[in-house]
Amino acid sequence: MGDDILVFAEQRENRLHAGALQCVTAARSLAGKTGGQVVACVIGDATDQAVAAVQNAGVDRVIVVRDASLRLYSPLRYRTALAAAITKVGPRAVLMPATFMGRDLAPRVAVCIRGACATDVVDVSCGQNGAIDARRPVYNGKASCHVTLPANRVAVISIRPNVYAPSSGAAPGAVEPLAFAAAPGDDRVGARELMRAGGEIKDVAEADVIVAGGRSLKSEENFKIIYDLARELDAAVGASRAACDAGYQPHSRQVGLTGKTVTPKLYIACGISGAIQHLAGMRGSKVIVAINTDAEAPIFKAADYGIVGDLFKIVPLLTQEVHKLRHA
Amino acid sequence: MKILVIVKQVPDSTTVIKFAASGRDIERGGVKLVVNPFDEFAIELAVRLREARSDVETITVLTVGPASAAEALRTCLAIGADNAIHLQDAAFDSLDELQTAALIAAVVRERGYDLIVRGKQEIDLDSGQLGPALAELLNLPHVGAVTKFELAADGKSAVANRRVEGAEEIVPLQLPALVTVDKGLCEARYPSLPNLMKAKKKPMTALAAADLPGFADAVGGLGGSTLERLEPPPQRPPGKILKGEPEQVAAELVALLRSEAKAI
Numbered sequence A: 001m002g003d004d005i006l007v008f009a010e011q012r013e014n015r016l017h018a019g020a021l022q023c024v025t026a027a028r029s030l031a032g033k034t035g036g037q038v039v040a041c042v043i044g045d046a047t048d049q050a051v052a053a054v055q056n057a058g059v060d061r062v063i064v065v066r067d068a069s070l071r072l073y074s075p076l077r078y079r080t081a082l083a084a085a086i087t088k089v090g091p092r093a094v095l096m097p098a099t100f101m102g103r104d105l106a107p108r109v110a111v112c113i114r115g116a117c118a119t120d121v122v123d124v125s126c127g128q129n130g131a132i133d134a135r136r137p138v139y140n141g142k143a144s145c146h147v148t149l150p151a152n153r154v155a156v157i158s159i160r161p162n163v164y165a166p167s168s169g170a171a172p173g174a175v176e177p178l179a180f181a182a183a184p185g186d187d188r189v190g191a192r193e194l195m196r197a198g199g200e201i202k203d204v205a206e207a208d209v210i211v212a213g214g215r216s217l218k219s220e221e222n223f224k225i226i227y228d229l230a231r232e233l234d235a236a237v238g239a240s241r242a243a244c245d246a247g248y249q250p251h252s253r254q255v256g257l258t259g260k261t262v263t264p265k266l267y268i269a270c271g272i273s274g275a276i277q278h279l280a281g282m283r284g285s286k287v288i289v290a291i292n293t294d295a296e297a298p299i300f301k302a303a304d305y306g307i308v309g310d311l312f313k314i315v316p317l318l319t320q321e322v323h324k325l326r327h328a
Numbered sequence B: 001m002k003i004l005v006i007v008k009q010v011p012d013s014t015t016v017i018k019f020a021a022s023g024r025d026i027e028r029g030g031v032k033l034v035v036n037p038f039d040e041f042a043i044e045l046a047v048r049l050r051e052a053r054s055d056v057e058t059i060t061v062l063t064v065g066p067a068s069a070a071e072a073l074r075t076c077l078a079i080g081a082d083n084a085i086h087l088q089d090a091a092f093d094s095l096d097e098l099q100t101a102a103l104i105a106a107v108v109r110e111r112g113y114d115l116i117v118r119g120k121q122e123i124d125l126d127s128g129q130l131g132p133a134l135a136e137l138l139n140l141p142h143v144g145a146v147t148k149f150e151l152a153a154d155g156k157s158a159v160a161n162r163r164v165e166g167a168e169e170i171v172p173l174q175l176p177a178l179v180t181v182d183k184g185l186c187e188a189r190y191p192s193l194p195n196l197m198k199a200k201k202k203p204m205t206a207l208a209a210a211d212l213p214g215f216a217d218a219v220g221g222l223g224g225s226t227l228e229r230l231e232p233p234p235q236r237p238p239g240k241i242l243k244g245e246p247e248q249v250a251a252e253l254v255a256l257l258r259s260e261a262k263a264i
């Protein structure tokens, strides 16, 4: 085990995940303490754009594992590929975005290399005696937990998106190919296809801005005003569980404890009471706006900006105002 | 086909968090404990597979936890599991997630399960490590955060769907395998009162460290993270409530989001 910090730079379809550059920022701060290099690892098939994007973000080296069988994510093949990169680099720690891919891959890789693991971390630093300190939200965000990962094992850590600022760099890091050799049995799980969720409206898990509606929207048709504002803001549409259970929105848009955890730059909650299970999924957002007729609704306690009022009046007005701003 | 469902007992999601004097745990007195909601989907999936097919021989439910965790096992037995394994020992309390997975691997390795099911994460410590870690330890393929799962007629393979950022992955896999399940896969059912009574007669095996000679070796080689302390989440400064006519507050909000919050 050495001093370098390895970043698994997640890409899909040759697009680098924004969280990868945020991990480079975290990695730079760790490497500043360990005295090692920041090394990125890109795994996939056609990955040149993703490689270029991370190469220019302040990394010293980029290891590229390219193979046709790595075009789509597979927990087995990606584990084998990343473990090979870890063996080559011998890093102190491995960072990756806490996406669906990263959360899935981190524990598997950690076991494979006999390391230690922490997931969905919001702050990472070098602790005493060579340990690594990580802070992560627990109990639906109702508490924060400090964990130390032991000095004698490689630390594999997934980093919550949108917590660290993206890194940008000076000189491009050198690119080194690493051949992929599948491990026996890696073909037991395949990856048949990746179907893009249709339409122009983004998914909540990948959006910087989310406009979310609750039970108070009363029907699927009424969600149109939420979609109108979302389109104007280039945002995703989210929903409370009550709205999803009532059939106004698909479960894939549910935010919360049993829905998705999101950390956008802006979350606009329209007619959502702010039940603890909803807050669990969105309280990590940078800026929170609440619109609710009930001044006592708990969502206002979590909000940076609140409007006590009828969403059916306020939301279309917001759409107009944003439109004016965008076309001014 | 033998199915294993792994569950965890967790504080109910509405629990008001108070910190224990040690600073490393929450105050447990009076806290309502439930089956981790994602694990409820896991047991539901197992029971539905049995209802739909004739080749499911047994459904075993397993947990690691204190005496109270037997209650979570009973609930799963009432929902439809046939037998339960309770790993309970003070020595297990200090294990981290990877070591907990190693403990479970040591217990289930020889038992020949065809399918292992688990919720995608726990709602208390929220790590989601156990499923993928256990799959790696048992050298099984896994698919994480599954929202659809179709087992082939011969029970030798399956196709799982999982929703990822803005897309859906369709993943074929061979059994034996492990899957972790997400919301949307199915609605979990509640155990009926008569079934809760019947569950008391179903077999539950308790195993402690002394029953597992290989335990120390199994957990010694990996992990070792330590929970140092719990604290309240970072506080947000109090928010601004905008007052006035709808037209006025809407304009004011958009202006603030642009100039003050720099969010649009």
Ligand SMILES: Cc1cc2nc3c(=O)[nH]c(=O)nc-3n(C[C@H](O)[C@H](O)[C@H](O)COP(=O)(O)OP(=O)(O)OC[C@H]3O[C@@H](n4cnc5c(N)ncnc54)[C@H](O)[C@@H]3O)c2cc1C
Binding pocket: A213, A214, A215, A216, A239, A240, A241, A242, A243, A254, A255, A256, A257, A258, A259, A260, A270, A271, A272, A273, A274, A275, A276, A277, A278, A281, A291, A292, A293, A294, A297, A309, A310, A311, A312, B013, B037
């Ligand atoms: C185990 C478990 C898991 C859960 N997981 C989730 C989860 O993942 N996500 C989730 O969201 N919930 C979850 N819940 C449910 C949660 O407890 C709440 O029931 C749910 O969030 C309420 O949704 P809501 O705010 O849309 O509805 P309500 O609580 O009914 O709130 C509606 C709000 O709209 C306001 N309102 C009404 N009319 C208007 C109007 N015209 N203009 C403006 N405001 C208006 C009301 O004042 C009220 O505050 C979970 C619950 C449990 C037990």
Ligand SMILES: Nc1ncnc2c1ncn2[C@@H]1O[C@H](COP(=O)(O)O)[C@@H](O)[C@H]1O
Binding pocket: B006, B007, B008, B009, B062, B063, B064, B065, B093, B095, B096, B097, B100, B122, B125, B126, B127, B128, B129, B130
């Ligand atoms: N069924 C289970 N019993 C105990 N621990 C589990 C179980 N499933 C997962 N774990 C993991 O073990 C870690 C330690 O558990 P605990 O100390 O009991 O909170 C948890 O954070 C979980 O990730």
